[in-house]
Amino acid sequence: MRTSSVDQVILDVLAEEHHHLTAQQVYEHIRERMPAVNPSTIYRSLERLASEGKISVSDMGQGATVFESLADGMHHHLVCQSCGKCITVDHQLVGQFFAQVEKQLEFQVLTNHLILFGICKECQAK
Secondary structure, eight states: OOOOHHHHHHHHHHHHHOSOEEHHHHHHHHHHHOTTOOHHHHHHHHHHHHHTTSEEEEEOSSSSEEEEEOTTOOEEEEEETTTOOEEEEEHHHHHHHHHHHHHHHOOOOOOSOOEEEEOOHHHHTO
């Protein structure tokens, strides 16, 4: 499928930011480059890019859905519930877990993003 100009700008923004952005934050970044863009266009593009597997959609426990580029490959997150720190986990480690679940429990894993909530090392030491 051909990527629209709005889709490409969204992909560029998410790749440049290197962190999770809400739809509103994406819209604010896009508006700087494309002042006439409508928020509904951004929301539709985000949905389309997510369904195409080009971006991830997550609830990081902050009360808003966030989006992230998958250009650097699949990865997962550990989120500290005390300080909000987000630690990236390589897919290779989590992929092994997914494979074991599928084999041992005969359960097909459909998620492309695992988020575990807990307490980081620094907060545990407090």
